[in-house]
Amino acid sequence: xxxxxxxxxxxxxxxxxxxxxxxxxxxxxxxxxxxxxxxxxxxxxxxxxxxxxxxxxxxxxxxxxxxxxxxxxxxxxxxxxxxxxxxxxxxxxxxxxxxxxxxxxxxxxxxxxxxxxxxxxxxxxxxxxxxxxxxxxxxxxxxxxxxxxxxxxxxxxxxxxxxxxxxxxxxxxxxxxxxxxxxxxxxxxxxxxxxxxxxxxxxxxxxxxxxxxxxxxxxxxxxxxxxxxxxxxxxxxxxxxxxxxxxxxxxxxxxxxxxxxxxxxxxxxxxxxxxxxxxxxxxxxxxxxxxxxxxxxxxxxxxxxxxxxxxxxxxxxxxxxxxxxxxxxxxxxxxxxxxxxxxx
Numbered sequence: 001x002x003x004x005x006x007x008x009x010x011x012x013x014x015x016x017x018x019x020x021x022x023x024x025x026x027x028x029x030x031x032x033x034x035x036x037x038x039x040x041x042x043x044x045x046x047x048x049x050x051x052x053x054x055x056x057x058x059x060x061x062x063x064x065x066x067x068x069x070x071x072x073x074x075x076x077x078x079x080x081x082x083x084x085x086x087x088x089x090x091x092x093x094x095x096x097x098x099x100x101x102x103x104x105x106x107x108x109x110x111x112x113x114x115x116x117x118x119x120x121x122x123x124x125x126x127x128x129x130x131x132x133x134x135x136x137x138x139x140x141x142x143x144x145x146x147x148x149x150x151x152x153x154x155x156x157x158x159x160x161x162x163x164x165x166x167x168x169x170x171x172x173x174x175x176x177x178x179x180x181x182x183x184x185x186x187x188x189x190x191x192x193x194x195x196x197x198x199x200x201x202x203x204x205x206x207x208x209x210x211x212x213x214x215x216x217x218x219x220x221x222x223x224x225x226x227x228x229x230x231x232x233x234x235x236x237x238x239x240x241x242x243x244x245x246x247x248x249x250x251x252x253x254x255x256x257x258x259x260x261x262x263x264x265x266x267x268x269x270x271x272x273x274x275x276x277x278x279x280x281x282x283x284x285x286x287x288x289x290x291x292x293x294x295x296x297x298x299x300x301x302x303x304x305x306x307x308x309x310x311x312x313x314x315x316x317x318x319x320x321x322x323x324x325x326x327x328x329x330x331x332x333x334x335x336x337x338x339x340x341x342x343x344x
Contacts, residue, residue, distance in 0.1 A: 012036045015050070016043035017097035025103075025136060026143070026153035029095040036093065042067040047101040049139040053094040056149075058140055096143060102211050103155055104133040108163065114171050119180045121224075126174070126181060128218045130192070133211040134162070134203065141207030158208070165202045173198040181220070188215040227324075310338050 012035065017027055043066055044050045050062040052074065060074050067073055113125035136142050146161065147153035173195045174184075184191040192215045200210040219225065314335065321331040 012040055014041045014043065015095055017045075017048065017050075019045075019048075019099060021152075023155040024152055025099050025155055025158060026147040026150070027097045028149070028151045029097065030151075031092060031094065036069060036095075038070065040069045042069055042095075044097075047099060049098045049100055049136070051096045051098065051139050051143060053096060053143075053149075058143065059093065061139060094149070096139075096147075098136050098139040098142065098147075100136050100139075102133050102135045104211075106132050106134070106159065108132055108166055110167065110170070114167075114174060116171075116174045116181075119178070120182060124181055124220060124224060126184075126218060126220060128170075128191070128215055130213070130215040130217075132166075132213045135209050135211060136207060137204070137209030138207035141205075143207075145206045146208075161206075162203070162208070165206075166199060169199045169202045170195050185218050188218060191215050191218060310341055314338055 012031075015029055015036070017029070019027075042050060042062060044062050044064050046064045048064060052059045052061075107129075108131065109129040110127045113127050115123060115125050118124045146158060174191075179190065179194060184194075192213055195215075196210065196213040199213060203210045317326075317331060317334055317338070320326045321328065326334075
């Protein structure tokens with residue numbers, strides 16, 4: 001190399017990143033035709049990490065501080081370059097800076113309800129919203145798994161991936177937690193803890209550390225919430241202990257009477273509708289008897305003005321189901337009793 005061409009070369013004496021743009025997590029120092037001078041200064045601020053990459057391989061990682069770049073401070077790069085002596089000439093290597101500051105106030109939410117198995121309601125779909133914070137915990141892993149060799153890698157880009165991980169981890173954690181929905185809704189910190197442990201492990205695979213995770217709200221879809229409100233309303237109309245089941249039965253029967261009155265046969269159908277409602281109440285009381293200290297006494301069916309054919313009673317029972325006045329389980333139990341009477 002001639003003296004003139006050597007003088008024309010541009011050398012880098014100081015490497016640093018000022019983080020002038022908000023939301024940037026990884027930034028490659030602009031090298032182009034520049035070369036790093038032997039003895040150059042590398043400045044790494046608090047909440048930063050600098051990574052030297054040689055031909056696609058991570059060589060050396062520097063934490064916060066001021067570093068003078070020599071073969072002593074670049075041991076791995078020196079080995080890759082096969083420098084057996086102190087190098088006097090400049091060298092080229094990609095230098096990436098990573099921000100390790102905690103990214104706070106990041107919002108999350110379930111775009112679609114998550115289906116989980118519940119002790120009280122069998123299968124339910126829940127939606128949840130909250131906030132979380134994270135940081136780059138392992139720059140090597142983050143570079144290898146996520147950011148790669150791009151000049152700039154932003155917070156928005158990584159959060160597109162984190163949201164998918166969050167939803168998958170949440171579905172898995174809630175599905176295996178075996179915590180009833182009512183307990184989760186009453187104690188959102190409990191739900192957050194159930195999700196956080198699994199989520200932290202999932203984030204760690206990509207070099208990301210989960211700092212905080214909280215749940216601001218948890219809810220059911222509108223149709224399930226309406227059914228829950230009806231159940232709560234019925235419980236409020238009943239008494240305490242075993243009387244709650246009696247109150248719920250009366251509440252369902254009261255709702256069934258207007259429907260029976262509108263069916264063919266006018267008010268004569270009320271007796272049959274009432275009988276079906278009481279029969280359903282008995283089945284519900286039996287199915288929930290294990291959860292009560294004492295089973296609720298089965299109410300005596302009032303005398304019907306006329307014995308109605310079982311086929312007609314089955315049709316009316318199906319009408320109650322179609323209008324949402326009884327649950328599928330109640331319908332199946334009452335239907336089984338009527339069929340048993342029909343078959344003998």
